[in-house]
Amino acid sequence: MAYSRFSLEGRVALVTGARRGIGKGIALGLAEAEADVAVCDLVVQSGELRSVARSIRDLGRRSLALKCDVARKSQVDRMVERVENRLGPIDILVNNAGVESIHGMLDTTEDEWHRVLNADLTSCFFCAQAVGKSMVQRRQGSIINIASGAGIRGFAGRNTYNVAKAGVIMLTKVLARDWARYNVRVNAIAPTIVRTDMMAAWDEELIAAEAARIPLKRLAEVSDLVGPALFLASDAAAYITGDTLLVDGGQLT
Numbered sequence: 001m002a003y004s005r006f007s008l009e010g011r012v013a014l015v016t017g018a019r020r021g022i023g024k025g026i027a028l029g030l031a032e033a034e035a036d037v038a039v040c041d042l043v044v045q046s047g048e049l050r051s052v053a054r055s056i057r058d059l060g061r062r063s064l065a066l067k068c069d070v071a072r073k074s075q076v077d078r079m080v081e082r083v084e085n086r087l088g089p090i091d092i093l094v095n096n097a098g099v100e101s102i103h104g105m106l107d108t109t110e111d112e113w114h115r116v117l118n119a120d121l122t123s124c125f126f127c128a129q130a131v132g133k134s135m136v137q138r139r140q141g142s143i144i145n146i147a148s149g150a151g152i153r154g155f156a157g158r159n160t161y162n163v164a165k166a167g168v169i170m171l172t173k174v175l176a177r178d179w180a181r182y183n184v185r186v187n188a189i190a191p192t193i194v195r196t197d198m199m200a201a202w203d204e205e206l207i208a209a210e211a212a213r214i215p216l217k218r219l220a221e222v223s224d225l226v227g228p229a230l231f232l233a234s235d236a237a238a239y240i241t242g243d244t245l246l247v248d249g250g251q252l253t
């Protein structure tokens with residue numbers, strides 16, 4: 001490793017919503033940087049999550065794949081206990097799990113409002129609280145919340161998602177303030193449009209139109225999120241906390 005403060009050797013990480021997309025990319029990146037990585041997801045029947053854990057082991061790191069609905073506190077507490085028993089105390093938490101929601105204000109039902117806030121925001125609180133207990137005790141930890149450009153700028157038709165992601169950015173700030181005295185750093189990453197399954201419904205015309213509006217003239221790939229996450233996880237970012245790092249090709253600048 002050219003600059004040793006980027007190394008994650010010997011660290012234990014947990015990535016939520018890691019069976020595919022951004023979570024999978026970050027989990028594999030953490031393993032390449034020599035962390036042991038536990039992965040969880042709500043969906044496990046497809047075998048994708050187990051395959052991510054296998055790829056992590058193929059990189060020579062320890063891994064664990066667990067089914068967990070991160071919107072449910074009891075499941076989160078059980079999962080964190082299992083990870084810590086098997087891999088040791090968690091040094092890095094990546095709160096990545098989330099759901100999209102495309103509804104106008106008048107079409108958003110009570111159930112949809114709660115579904116999105118629970119999956120995108122409350123989940124980050126439950127996971128941070130569960131993992132934070134031992135981080136605070138050990139005076140060491142880095143939490144990375146995957147927010148969104150939608151938490152900074154309002155986008156029509158995505159109201160619940162916008163509100164949830166704005167909440168993630170504020171949760172990042174209050175946790176950072178609360179836990180800075182224990183050397184636990186909390187930061188967020190805000191991507192705008194990343195090419196993942198979450199946007200499977202988009203046609204190529206819409207993708208091209210969006211890309212044209214972005215200063216760097218392309219949508220983000222999952223790989224564009226990995227470096228920023230590794231940086232925030234590592235000691236290279238030791239003096240950064242409470243920040244939201246935009247990964248947006250210049251779109252919100």
Ligand SMILES: NC(=O)c1ccc[n+]([C@@H]2O[C@H](COP(=O)([O-])OP(=O)(O)OC[C@H]3O[C@@H](n4cnc5c(N)ncnc54)[C@H](O)[C@@H]3O)[C@@H](O)[C@H]2O)c1
Nearest residue numbers: 017021022041042069070096097098148192193194196198
């Ligand atoms: N793709 C984008 O353009 C984009 C842009 C900005 C932010 N984000 C955020 O990045 C994160 C990952 O997005 P992605 O595009 O990789 O999406 P994705 O749908 O490919 O992956 C999300 C994963 O989270 C899991 N998940 C959902 N609810 C869960 C729950 N309650 N418990 C456990 N797992 C759950 C899903 O099963 C899925 O595997 C999300 O938080 C999303 O809001 C994505």
